[in-house]
Amino acid sequence: MPRLNLLEETRFEKLPVTVYPDMLTASKVVAGRIAAIIKKKATEGKEAVLGLATGATPIVVYKELVRLHTEEGLSFKNVVTFNLDEYYPMAATAAQSYKVFMNKHLFSHVDIEPQNINIPDGELAQEDVAAFCLEYERKISEYGGLDLQILGIGRTGHIGFNEPGSAPNSGTRLVSLDELTRHDAAHDFGGKANVPAKAITMGIGTIFKAREIILMAWNEKKAGIVKKAVEGEVSAEIPATYLQLSENVEFVLDTDAASLLTRFDTxxxxxxxxxxxxxxxxxxxxxxxxxxxxxxxxxxxxxxxxxxxxxxxxxxxxxxxxxxxxxxxxHTITGWPGGKPNADDSQRPERALPAKKRVILFSPHPDDDVISMGGTFIRLADQGHDVHVAYQTSGNNAVWDDDTLRFVEFSVDMAKAQGDNTDKQQASYNEMREFFKTKSPNQRDPHYIETIKGLIRKGEAIAGARFVGLDDNHIHFQDLPFYDKRKVSKDVSYEADIQQTMDLLQQVKPHQIFAAGDFADPHGTHKTCFDIIHEAIIRLAKTEEWVKDCWLWLYRGAWFEFETYEIEMCVPLSPSEVERKRLAIFKHQSQKDRPVFPGDDAREFWVRAEDRTSETARIYNQLGLAEYEAMEAFVRFPLAP
Structure with missing residues (x-):
């Protein structure tokens, strides 16, 4: 009977899917399966032939394989690997090359024989690529084919670099990359313009020949494309749907990546x-x-x-x-986000008392406050609450180089106009111009340039917060250290960030905390900033009485809103309040018109923000509630143990 229930529950799914509670658990299971193949082949005196993938998805799998090697003696002496793909052209020593990636995460930490490593060559002359691809196919066949192929999935539905339009019988070849794929890689290359337009990839036909295929996907960002790949019709527009035709495939997902499958979503x-x-x-x-x-x-x-x-x-x-x-x-709708004084609050999202609350709004970047909840921010200040804003990072990554030059030029000219000695400033300016002329894609700026970019964003944030109505002593710039440290290494300690956040919370002792609740990217700045706040609150709760009376409200950024059923407080905005919010956003001039990291959406941030909040209002009205110009939505995060 349980099996029949499971079949009924998964009847929309056209291939086997296994869902684990989190990425770590799932990755360890996949690593264990790879290790089992390696050991079995070793006992038979044979080579284990593995098809490997790159990108963020398999990193934890590789980390666990390295652990199995160093702590449990798993040997890779009998392992032969074939990587799925490589950008073209791509120098083997470039930071973005998949050869560097594989060495960093796996090969340099295990005892695999160098001659057993096979990765497409991104340095070939174009006339030699076709012959190389044929030889790659021949070599896989010479080893008897792949015992296991691991895959990730791109947002276009690509597997390897088999983009929409790829044929199901395709072999290893040179392909053109989809614009969305290049956009997703832009951060690693310092801009989309620097991402190669082509790649060498194993074909879908090559992948199909593997005796086992495991496709892995983690986090909410992949949920939409996973649903299409698992439940949609087979289509060249979503190459991963071809895997429905294989008898040897399994999708391994975490709960977030599986969240839109019918059995979980509806x-x-x-x-x-x-x-x-x-x-x-x-x-x-x-x-x-x-x-x-x-x-x-x-x-x-x-x-x-x-x-x-x-x-x-x-x-x-x-x-x-x-x-x-x-x-x-x-009952989620309220014009009093800090609670309505002298009112029955039994059916309201916020408490009536205390009538004037101490509030702290945490903004991961210097403009998230006004973009994401600017109307509510203004309403809280207008209604007389003791409102603080804390800008958690400098946001210096998101300032254009030419804007930086413009501000320094102004500084030099201002000093000249006042008759000051400008030799030092002029020298720094000249040095800066020379650096920008030779700056390579994704190259980190020197500290003094990062400082200037941070000051540009700081000035804009101050202007925005003052416009909302805050005094300067209620505007806090944390400049959390993790933000710059992660430019050097992803493996950083967050202890200093947590301690600094604890100090600020202890200073304010808020009744309300507003924090960014965008968790789709588990490694993104918003999620990291929230985790720091959460840990700070957990520690303070052990000794501080005020934490018991503190509520934590989550807001979303400019791209996506909470699902309607999740919303616990919705603050309606009038047309004039929407305009005030827009003017607050406009104070962030360095982010206007064309931000450095625009995301998938070409609209300006203020347009996205208005469209998002007007859509929330439209949905509420469609469901039969009052019609408002816009609505900002919040979800309360439970702090009780």
């Missing part, structure tokens, strides 16, 4: 559910959106026709369910 469509409050809210809002109906107009037929008959039987009648969810949504 489980009522495939199984009986345990209908708790959160799931009921999610299902009813989903039904209203799917049918484009206000919640109060949903009928029993609507529920029955969309997999929700069990809910009606257990919690009906439908009218009562609709009223309950409508009221829950309505």
């Amino acid at each position: 489980p009522w469509l495939v199984k009986d559910c345990v209908w708790d409050t959160r799931l009921i809210k999610k299902a009813v809002i989903w039904l209203a959106k799917t049918l484009n109906k206000p919640i109060l107009k949903l009928t029993e037929d609507d529920y029955n026709a969309n997999g929700m008959a069990q809910l009606v039987i257990q919690n009906g009648p439908v009218y009562n369910i609709n009223i309950d969810i409508f009221n829950k949504l309505q």
Whole structure:
């Protein structure tokens, strides 16, 4: 019976999927499977032939293989490897080359024979590439084919560098990279313009010949493309869907990457559910959106026709369910994000007391505060709360070089106008111009240039916070050390960052904390900044009484909003408040028009912010609630142990 239930639950999935609670657990399982193949082949006196991938996805797998080698004696003497791909052209010694990547994460730490390592050659003359690709295929066949091929998946659905349009029988070849793939690689190359336009990749046909194929995917960023690859139709537009045709494939996912699969996202469509409050809210809002109906107009037929008959039987009648969810949504709406004084707060998202709260808004970058929750920021200040803002990092990565020159030129000219000696400033300016002329893609700026870029962003942040209504002594610049340290190494200690955050929290003793809740990228600045705040609060809670009365609210950035069913506080903005928020964003001139790291979206930050909040308002109105110009959404993060 359990097997039948599982088959029913996964009936939309067209290939085997195993879901683990987190990336670490899943990576250790995959590493264990690789180790088992290596050991089995060794006992048979044979070579283990492995197809390996690069990128962030397999890094923890390689780390575990290195541990198995150093701590448990796993030998790689009998291992032969073939890497999936390499950029073209690409120098073997370049920081972005996959040869450097593999040596860094695996090969230089184990006892593999150098002659057994095979990676596509990015330094070949173009006329020699075709012959090399044929030889790569021949060599794989000479070893009897791949015992195991591990894969990641790109946001275009590519496996290896088999981009949309790739044929299912394709072999190793030179390909052109999709624009989205190049965009995703831009950070490693110091800009999309520096990402090679081509790559050498194993073909889908080559991958299919492996005796086992494991595709791994972690975090929410991959959830959308994973759903298409697993549940969608086979299509050349999403090459990973070809894996549905293999009998030897398995997708290994963490819970975040699997979150949009039907059995997790809309489980009522495939199984009986345990209908708790959160799931009921999610299902009813989903039904209203799917049918484009206000919640109060949903009928029993609507529920029955969309997999929700069990809910009606257990919690009906439908009218009562609709009223309950409508009221829950309505109670998230408040014009008093700090709590409404002298009001019954039993149905409000925030407490009425104390009437004037101490508030600290943590902003990972110097403009996240006004972009993400500028209207609420203004409302809190207008309503008389004791509001502080803390800019956690300098944001110096995101200032254009020519903007930096412009500010220094102004400084030199200003000093000249005042009759000051400008020799030192002029020398620094000249040095800076020479550095920018020869600066290579992704090269780190010297410390004095990073300082200038940080000062540019600091000045903009001060202007924005003053515009909101804060006094200068309520504007804090943490300049957390991890931000610059991670430019040198990803392996850094966060202790100094945590201690600094604890000191600030102890100084303010807030009733409310607002923090960025963008967790899709587990290694991104927003997630790191949140983890620092969270750890600081956990430590303070052991000794500080005020923490018991502190609530932590999460906001989202300019790209994506919380799902409607997740929202616990929604602050409506009038047209004039939207305009004030826009003007606060405009204070960040270095980020306007064309930011250094624009993400996938070509719109300016202020446009994205307005579109996001107007869309939230539109959804609330579609569900049958009042119509507002815009709405900023928040989710409360539980701090209780």
